[in-house]
Amino acid sequence: MAGNPYISGVQGLAPIKGPGAVASLNVFLIQAGLEGHLDNPVEVIRRAMQEKFSFNVVTEDQFEKDLKFRTKLFGKIRDSIFVVVVLDGLTPSLAFQYGLAVAINKPIITLKSQNANVDVRSLYSEKERADEKVKEAPQPKLNYLAHLPGLVDEQVIVFQPGDAEGLITRLIREIVLNRQRIATEILRTGSDVPLNLYLQFLSYLDGDERKRILGEAMERFPTDKNLFIMAGRIKLMENDLVGAVLDFEKAVELNPNDPTAHMQKAEIYYELGQFETAIEDYDKAIQLQPVNPNAYYNKGNALFYMDEEDVAAQHFEVAVDQNPDFANALNNQASIQIN
Amino acid sequence: MKSIELLMKAIEKQPAYAFSYFNLARAYKGMNKPGGEVLKNLEKAARASKANLRMGHDIKRNTYCLFLVYAALGDREAALEYLRKCSNYDLPLKSWGIADKIANVALKSDPEFQALISTSR
Structure with missing residues (x-):
């Protein structure tokens, strides 16, 4: 105990x-x-x-x-x-x-x-x-x-x-x-160093050292989706959206049933302004993890920018239903009402 | 009005989220509330955004919020300053349909504003 x-x-x-x-x-x-x-x-x-x-x-x-x-x-x-x-x-x-x-x-x-x-x-x-x-x-x-x-x-x-x-x-x-x-x-x-120990310590590194170690980890664990997600996030921080999306696509390919990989991929397409593609991945994430307020919120944003305000509002509402403390979703729900 | 309730709740849950103050200003404006309330909330939005920027929190969206706030205040120079930063951050301003979503007519017809939007994603 x-x-x-x-x-x-x-x-x-x-x-x-x-x-x-x-x-x-x-x-x-x-x-x-x-x-x-x-x-x-x-x-x-x-x-x-x-x-x-x-x-x-x-x-x-x-x-x-x-x-x-x-x-x-x-x-x-x-x-x-x-x-x-x-x-x-x-x-x-x-x-x-x-x-x-x-x-x-x-x-x-x-x-x-x-x-x-x-x-x-x-x-x-x-x-x-x-x-x-x-x-x-x-x-x-x-x-x-x-x-x-x-x-x-x-x-x-x-x-x-x-x-x-x-x-x-x-x-x-x-x-x-x-x-x-x-x-x-x-x-x-x-x-015998386990993969998750790599992941743990990679979180303490930054810059070129992190890239180098991540590269080594990816060589040792070439089929691990978490490493591709980490690589994608690093590229995202560096504004390398195309590189990031390739890593997230690889993560999805390695584990199509992981909602996180779909979410990351969707967020890049959202950033790139490719809202329809983003929505496809948000839908997959929701299908895999139905209680997922972030996916509903992000999909709502994509719908909003596609001028689908009513449907967007419904998604913000679901996000708030699933997480009543979700300030961003509350705000966007209100924003659509003001429009 | 339900939007006010939602925004008050959003502020209660996350007081540092600048967009809630910005939208509260928009809601009060739509209700024809005295200008003081509108201005007060725009100022709060600006303060929250700047505080977030100082802490390095969500830099892109807080910069965008500052652009919206100064555009709403009619401060051309400040609005363009933050729009330039948004452009430098490669925000998909065109995809977001910014030009259709702001009410400041003078700014929308400004050549620099139009150039920044047209060259964005």
Whole structure:
């Protein structure tokens, strides 16, 4: 049963155990989720650290307002060689189902459970990796829970925000912004990086970097309509309407039963002033998803510009029926009455 | 009048949506309300649009709304300034039938207005 959202964090030195281990890593651990979904991390950490630590409880409001605190927190993250972000229980966003093991200038490793083991050999320096002992030894693993007792206590920070999901999103974004290579490195961690993790991290990128990564993702997942929708949206922002419509058409081709792809395609034709074509796609979107106030509203606009005001008014009315708070539809309904 | 009720509700739900104030001004004008109400709502529409532009929100449509507001106010220079921006944003002004939808006769016969419309999509 889901409880209150939380985020907790701890920083310290984690000795890496195993025959090939040659170092301790400065670690920052963040765990987030819903109380009751997994073991309460405060309790997990308390047990693991044998009470040898202190708590700071930080509300979301404090987090927002206290720049000094945020600077300190992100400073700690930056100073750490290794950051583990373990997120669970806050679906549907994928970032909340996977943990991310992050190291400076190293690949992000995704963790699917709090007991996941991370191969840490890749985190060693070239010199360390060249060491014969390291080469020959079995690959050391980091299981962050197992290593918690080895953490040198500094401080545990517990967030109890009302909107943990938003806070986590910002947190990850800060990490990504502070370590620009992370978002790109994640995509080089092997063939098992799931598609939705690509989509999640692409949303943190912009400019040429986003295009490059999107191109890589499309090469790896050439039949995924979400990537074509994302590519189309980027082209739309760049005012490349023709390029955008080609991407949206491809998305429709890949999944003709997806109302989103039809909506996107229709919106381009609407922008191009090709209202009849736009209406065909709005109709398909409505057919696939009958409760779709945006489709009715947009179709109403297209009809309005085709001088079909009465039919347009009917569509605005349906949009308002389906979403009584839809201000744009209310406005357009009124506008037609004024005409 | 039902349009006023709808617009009041729209404003209640989304106070930053500039077109609702613009249409409220149109509705009051159609009802022959004193000019003050019309002007007040056109000013509100302009303020809302400019605030949205400052925040980078829905730039194209808020620019278009400012064109409509200044055209309604009879401010040729300001209306053309925003129409030029609409044209730069490649809005389908011709497809939208703008020339038939504004009431400012002087503006409609303005050569620059006509040129901007005729060269648009």
